[in-house]
Amino acid sequence: MLTPHHLTHLRQDFRTLAHIEYEExxxxxxxxxxxxxxxxxxxxxxxxxxxxxxWAELGAGPGLNAIQRDYEKNxxxxxxxxxxxxxxxxxxxxxxxxxxxxxxxxxxxxxxxxDDVLVLILLLSAFIQMAVVQYCCYxxxxxxxxxxxxxxxxxxxxxxxxxxxxxxFLNMRSTGVIFGAQGPLQINAGIAxxxxxxxxxxxxxxxxxxxxxxxxxVAH
Amino acid sequence: MNSNQQLLKGSLSVIILKLLEEQERMYGxxxxxxxxxxxxxxxxxxxxxxxxxxxxxxxxxxxxxxTQVVEGRxxxxxxxxxxxxxxxxxxxxxxxxxxxNLQRLLTLKPAI
Numbered sequence: 001m002l003t004p005h006h007l008t009h010l011r012q013d014f015r016t017l018a019h020i021e022y023e024e025x026x027x028x029x030x031x032x033x034x035x036x037x038x039x040x041x042x043x044x045x046x047x048x049x050x051x052x053x054x055w056a057e058l059g060a061g062p063g064l065n066a067i068q069r070d071y072e073k074n075x076x077x078x079x080x081x082x083x084x085x086x087x088x089x090x091x092x093x094x095x096x097x098x099x100x101x102x103x104x105x106x107x108x109x110x111x112x113x114x115d116d117v118l119v120l121i122l123l124l125s126a127f128i129q130m131a132v133v134q135y136c137c138y139x140x141x142x143x144x145x146x147x148x149x150x151x152x153x154x155x156x157x158x159x160x161x162x163x164x165x166x167x168x169f170l171n172m173r174s175t176g177v178i179f180g181a182q183g184p185l186q187i188n189a190g191i192a193x194x195x196x197x198x199x200x201x202x203x204x205x206x207x208x209x210x211x212x213x214x215x216x217x218v219a220h
Numbered sequence: 221m222n223s224n225q226q227l228l229k230g231s232l233s234v235i236i237l238k239l240l241e242e243q244e245r246m247y248g249x250x251x252x253x254x255x256x257x258x259x260x261x262x263x264x265x266x267x268x269x270x271x272x273x274x275x276x277x278x279x280x281x282x283x284x285x286x287t288q289v290v291e292g293r294x295x296x297x298x299x300x301x302x303x304x305x306x307x308x309x310x311x312x313x314x315x316x317x318x319x320x321n322l323q324r325l326l327t328l329k330p331a332i
Binding site for chain 2: 001002004007027028029030031032034035036058059063064066067070071074077078
């Protein structure tokens with residue numbers, strides 16, 4: 001049986017040689033690594049040789065890092081498909097009625113707003129959905145440390161795309177590259193309304209993910 | 221990768237489901253050893269193929285996990301969910317039919 005000191009040594013190998021950063025992956029592989037090492041020690045090898053041979057059998061740094069990348073990809077894929085599933089629900093009957101009503105309301109309200117207020121509302125709605133992601137991930141104590149990091153990164157990336165789109169639109173508008181601030185009101189209002197509606201839908205979907213404790217598994 | 225390993229990779233999920241159907245719960249190392257023992261060392265599952273396959277099956281909701289501390293370290297046990305049992309039966313049957321057909325094709329005698 002390996003001592004706590006041996007286990008710390010093996011754990012260090014994961015961190016320094018294979019750059020394993022997720023605790024779940026590290027714990028699972030540590031058990032495998034330790035068992036392989038113990039097996040070799042039982043046939044007379046010393047700890048150094050046994051662990052070196054076990055490390056090679058495990059696939060060494062690149063092989064283990066590939067397992068971590070796959071784990072990361074897997075969680076990203078799951079959270080992405082769960083998020084997409086939630087978004088699709090807003091366009092299914094009967095929820096689509098509420099979505100349409102909100103969209104129409106936004107489209108009616110935005111053109112009557114003063115230009116400064118429109119900019120403020122657009123920026124605010126884009127920032128709010130980003131803030132919702134940050135708050136929900138921060139508050140979610142149910143999430144294991146490392147999965148939380150992957151989910152947080154993944155959702156922040158999505159929220160960031162919308163935030164950047166709003167920024168890009170406002171920038172194009174103010175510099176007059178595509179259509180100036182004095183440009184066709186309907187186009188400006190239309191794009192702003194679409195961005196605001198997406199921001200509202202995104203905020204709602206992030207809240208729903210939080211309420212589900214980010215249980216991203218496809219099936220339960 | 222030799223042809224044996226290529227064949228193994230294609231049917232890895234079925235092998236895992238079958239083993240977990242036979243044994244209630246297993247951990248990673250145990251699965252690799254079981255395959256080695258059952259095939260008298262002819263087939264070996266690499267860790268790089270096993271863990272992604274286990275994580276994928278878990279994501280599909282076919283496997284569930286529980287972690288226990290054994291000899292000072294965390295050990296993750298995998299077992300079949302209800303859906304996993306159903307899927308195991310179906311995938312094993314599909315693979316069985318495919319192997320039967322393959323066998324027929326491989327033993328085909330040339331027409332005279």
